[in-house]
Amino acid sequence: MSETKPVMTVFAGTNGAGKSTLSMQMRDWLGELVDPDQIARELKPDNPRSADLSAGREAVKRIRSLIKNSENFAIETTLSGSFVLKHMEIAKERSYEIVLYYIGLQDVQMHIDRVASRVEQGGHWIAEADIRYRYGESLKNLTPALAIADQVIIIDNTYEPLIVAEVMQGHLVYRVDAIPNWAKPVLAPY
Secondary structure, three states: OOOOOOEEEEEEOOOOOOHHHHHHHHHHHOOEEEOHHHHHHHHOOOOHHHHHHHHHHHHHHHHHHHHHOOOOEEEEEOOOOOHHHHHHHHHHHOOOEEEEEEEEOOOHHHHHHHHHHHHHOOOOOOOHHHHHHHHHHHHHHHHHHHHHOOEEEEEEOOOOOEEEEEEEOOEEEEEOOOOOHHHHHHHOOO
């Protein structure tokens, strides 16, 4: 990574994949971590889901300010919409280096089960229908994200975190022999 370029680090994957665990392990190197879920908890500790819209607006403000000031930052996202893709493009136009960690699990049911386990431990709930929708959209949006990012690390977290592929500047630099089924479509061109 260039020392002179600011860095935008994106932790992406469907709910329950393990984004927060990974981002917390790397927090000291990332700059500000913009996490809409955390913002919602700060706005309405008793009912964070009721603050999702406000938290989303606040996340947009923070991201735009960070990009404007050329500061290093990270964001957690399901990558199920175009918001983060647009901001990756904006950051790239502003000479950012874009690093993407995409974390996946063997199937959508495992995401649903992990969210249910998280809820039992006091974590936040996500509707099963939303997880199913986000799973497909997230994997679909991974392809354009690969085209924008300078470095992409794809991790299968089904059993334990395993880097299955790394793409730098659009070129495959590493890939395991046994690619998980969920990652095969996006890695097919490589």
